Every structure is written in C-alpha cells, then in structure tokens.
Amino acid sequence: MSIQSRRERERAEREKLIITAARELAEAEGWEAVTTRRLAERVEYSQPVLYSHFKGKDAIMAAVAVEGCADLAVDLRAARTAAPDARRAIAGVSAAYMAFADRHPALYDVMFSQIVPLPFATPEAPPALQAAFGELAEAVRPYSGGDSLGALTETFWAALHGLVTLMRGGRLPREHHELRLSLFLARFTG
Amino acid sequence: MSIQSRRERERAEREKLIITAARELAEAEGWEAVTTRRLAERVEYSQPVLYSHFKGKDAIMAAVAVEGCADLAVDLRAARTAAPDARRAIAGVSAAYMAFADRHPALYDVMFSQIVPLPFATPEAPPALQAAFGELAEAVRPYSGGDSLGALTETFWAALHGLVTLMRGGRLPREHHELRLSLFLARFTG
DNA sequence: CCATAAACGCTAGCGCTGCTAGAGTTCGGG
DNA sequence: CCCGAACTCTAGCAGCGCTAGCGTTTATGG
Numbered sequence: 001m002s003i004q005s006r007r008e009r010e011r012a013e014r015e016k017l018i019i020t021a022a023r024e025l026a027e028a029e030g031w032e033a034v035t036t037r038r039l040a041e042r043v044e045y046s047q048p049v050l051y052s053h054f055k056g057k058d059a060i061m062a063a064v065a066v067e068g069c070a071d072l073a074v075d076l077r078a079a080r081t082a083a084p085d086a087r088r089a090i091a092g093v094s095a096a097y098m099a100f101a102d103r104h105p106a107l108y109d110v111m112f113s114q115i116v117p118l119p120f121a122t123p124e125a126p127p128a129l130q131a132a133f134g135e136l137a138e139a140v141r142p143y144s145g146g147d148s149l150g151a152l153t154e155t156f157w158a159a160l161h162g163l164v165t166l167m168r169g170g171r172l173p174r175e176h177h178e179l180r181l182s183l184f185l186a187r188f189t190g
Numbered sequence: 191m192s193i194q195s196r197r198e199r200e201r202a203e204r205e206k207l208i209i210t211a212a213r214e215l216a217e218a219e220g221w222e223a224v225t226t227r228r229l230a231e232r233v234e235y236s237q238p239v240l241y242s243h244f245k246g247k248d249a250i251m252a253a254v255a256v257e258g259c260a261d262l263a264v265d266l267r268a269a270r271t272a273a274p275d276a277r278r279a280i281a282g283v284s285a286a287y288m289a290f291a292d293r294h295p296a297l298y299d300v301m302f303s304q305i306v307p308l309p310f311a312t313p314e315a316p317p318a319l320q321a322a323f324g325e326l327a328e329a330v331r332p333y334s335g336g337d338s339l340g341a342l343t344e345t346f347w348a349a350l351h352g353l354v355t356l357m358r359g360g361r362l363p364r365e366h367h368e369l370r371l372s373l374f375l376a377r378f379t380g
Numbered sequence: 381c382c383a384t385a386a387a388c389g390c391t392a393g394c395g396c397t398g399c400t401a402g403a404g405t406t407c408g409g410g
Numbered sequence: 411c412c413c414g415a416a417c418t419c420t421a422g423c424a425g426c427g428c429t430a431g432c433g434t435t436t437a438t439g440g
Contacts, residue, residue: 007387036427046390048429057427112361113303121363147373154362155353155370162352163345171302172344173311180345183337187378197416226398236419238400247398 015053017043023064026106031061031114055117062116068107070128075100076135086142091185093139094160098181101164112161133157143189159184205243207233213254216296221251221304245307252306258297259318265290266325276332281375283329284350288371291354302351323347333379349374 021042040047054060079096083089101108137153166172211232230237269286273279291298327343356362
C-alpha cells in the first residue's frame with residue numbers, strides 16, 4: 001500500500017514535470033520548438049516515457065492548456081474583484097484578458113486557437129475553463145438586460161478573442177489596439 | 191522574344207496549377223494533408239519544381255490565401271449590394287462572412303488564422319484583402335457615428351472572426367451561433 | 381533468502397515531413 | 411551541327427511523432 005502510493009506519487013510528480021517543461025519550452029520558444037525529443041531531454045527521460053503518461057503530444061498540450069485556464073481565471077477574478085463598479089469591472093476584465101494573451105502567447109494559443117483533445121463547450125469542460133468563463137460572465141451580467149447571459153458572454157468572449165488573435169497574427173495594426181477595445185466596450189455596454 | 195514569352199506563360203500556368211492544386215487539396219482534406227510530396231504528385235512534377243516557383247510551403251499557402259481574399263471580397267460585395275437598407279446590409283455581410291468561413295474552413299484558416307508570409311496591416315497588403323476589408327467598412331459606415339471608420343471596422347471584423355474561430359475550434363456551442371451573431375449586431379449597431 | 385514475474389525505461393527504428401545538392405537531359409542560339 | 415544554358419529529375423539530409431521489443435530493476439511468494 002505504502003510502496004504503491006509512493007510510486008503513484010512519483011509518477012504524478014514526473015507527469016507534472018513534463019507538463020511544466022512543455023509549458024516553459026513553449027512559452028520560451030513557441031510550440032513549434034516543443035518536440036518530443038527536446039521535451040524528453042529536458043525532463044531527463046527517454047521519449048517513450050512521455051507516452052506512458054500521455055497518449056501523444058496533443059495530450060501534453062491539452063494538459064498545458066488546462067493549466068493556462070486556471071491561470072487566466074485567477075487573473076480575471078483579480079481584475080474583476082478589484083474594480084469599484086460594473087463599468088470598470090468589465091473594462092478591467094477585458095484588459096486583463098488581453099494582457100494575459102499578450103504575456104503568454106503560446107499558452108493562449110493552445111488554450112483557444114490550436115486544436116487539442118479537450119472538451120470545451122460541454123459540462124465536461126475543465127473546471128478551470130469554466131471558472132474563467134464564469135469571471136467573464138460576472139463582468140458581463142450587469143449589461144445583459146433581458147438577453148441570455150450565457151450567449152452574451154460567449155459573444156463578448158469571441159470579440160476579445162478576435163481582437164487578440166487578429167492582432168497577434170499581424171492582421172490588425174497594433175497601434176489601434178486600445179482604441180478598438182474601447183470602441184467595442186462602448187458599444188457592448190450600450 | 192516569342193519563345194521567351196511562351197516559356198514565361200507556361201511557367202505562369204504551372205504556378206497557377208500549383209496554387210489551385212494546393213487549394214483543392216487543402217479544402218478537401220485540410221492543410222495537414224497538403225505535403226510537398228502530395229502536391230508535387232498532384233501537379234505531376236517533382237518536388238523541387240515547387241521550390242522554383244515558391245520559396246517554401248508557406249509561400250504556396252500565402253498564394254492560396256490571396257485567392258481566398260478575392261473570393262471573400264466577391265461574396266461580401268454581393269451580400270452588401272443586394273441589401274435594401276443599412277441594417278440588412280450589415281446583417282447580410284456578417285452572414286456572408288460566416289458562411290464563407292463555414293464553407294471554406296481551410297481557406298479561411300490560411301487567410302486569417304495561420305501564420306503566413308503576407309503583409310496584412312500595411313498598404314502593401316494584397317489588394318484583394320483590402321477589397322474585402324473595404325466591403326466590411328462600407329457595411330459598417332452607417333453606424334460609425336463620430337468614430338474612426340477604420341478602427342471600428344477592425345473591431346467589427348475581429349468580433350466576426352472571434353465568433354467563427356471559437357466556434358470552429360469547438361470552444362463555443364454551435365447551437366447558439368445565430369443568437370450570438372444577432373446579439374452582437376444589436377449592440378454594435380446600437 | 382532466493383527465484384520468479386511483473387513493472388519499467390531504454391535503444392533503435394519506421395514512415396513521414398520540408399527542403400536541397402548535384403547529376404542528367406532537353407532545347408534554343410550561333 | 412555543336413555548344414551552353416535552362417530546366418527537371420533522383421537521391422538524400424536532418425528532423426518529426428510515435429512504437430516494438432529488449433534489458434534492467436524491483437517487489438513479491440515460496
């Protein structure tokens with residue numbers, strides 16, 4: 001019992017090590033630099049060990065994405081609870097969302113742009129993701145009027161996501177960024 | 191002179207053939223199925239021929255993206271000019287944009303999601319892209335009020351882009367799609 | 381305390397990728 | 411008719427995700 005639990009604990013630690021190494025490598029050099037060989041070298045195990053923990057590279061990316069969701073939820077919550085009123089809450093949450101995407105581009109991509117084997121728009125979605133979405137919803141609530149809060153929050157999220165990804169992909173000029181965000185918020189909050 | 195021009199014409203035809211083959215392959219099976227080997231086989235030339243026309247696979251994708259921009263501009267223009275008033279124009283353009291992304295997912299990705307060596311937010315951007323953006327701008331113009339039309343159109347575009355990509359990536363449930371779009375339009379048009 | 385079996389991590393390799401060096405062929409110009 | 415330039419091909423490089431199968435370590439039952 002004790003020996004088995006020790007082994008399980010060590011396994012869990014190694015799994016966490018893999019996830020952390022993948023995240024660090026991705027954030028430092030982008031996902032294209034995260035190869036199973038480099039990752040294995042970084043955790044000082046051979047390649048096949050990765051596959052005893054994860055079904056494939058996609059699954060590792062998914063695990064990193066879940067971590068990212070938790071971090072995002074923390075940032076959003078901090079921004080929302082620090083705001084003195086509804087208007088500054090939704091503005092602060094928006095800014096925090098943008099800042100997160102800007103500071104952690106690789107993390108953001110694997111969470112919301114890349115295709116990863118994670119359930120998203122279902123009750124089985126990662127709790128951390130649901131928490132992040134919940135923070136957006138609370139910021140949107142004061143402006144929902146008679147509309148569905150869920151659908152309206154989805155719409156709000158999508159706009160932020162579009163602004164972030166088009167800019168980061170070079171499709172939108174960076175200099176108008178704050179203007180675009182304020183134009184959107186002005187229209188969204190009526 | 192005549193011989194040389196004939197050769198140049200044949201070269202141009204072959205280049206067009208490569209672009210078309212890449213587009214068809216991508217639209218049929220996705221970009222991950224577009225390998226230089228399959229593409230070469232499809233145009234019935236060897237791999238190195240591709241590199242005498244394009245610097246790399248990225249450049250081929252960029253060429254396909256430019257074609258896609260032209261097609262999108264046509265669709266948007268048709269939707270806008272067919273609308274009897276401003277409100278139905280912006281709604282129709284939005285719906286046409288969504289429909290384009292839905293019908294041509296691989297094309298849409300290479301135009302607006304993937305990283306390709308194309309100038310976007312500059313005067314050197316492909317005229318076809320500028321034309322498509324111009325159609326969005328004309329649809330937005332009646333609702334710009336005192337705001338910058340350029341920045342507002344960028345914001346409008348970003349929202350559509352976010353709705354499309356989050357849904358296609360499985361992050362948003364498909365069933366609320368039309369509701370989300372109408373919620374956005376209602377707030378955007380005031 | 382030892383033999384056995386299971387759990388474990390390793391080396392080596394498969395089929396693929398984008399890309400390129402260099403050989404071989406074709407063809408227009410003098 | 412021959413030469414040189416233009417052109418396309420075969421073959422191969424380094425790297426990718428992933429896995430079969432071997433060898434070692436480790437925990438257990440007699």
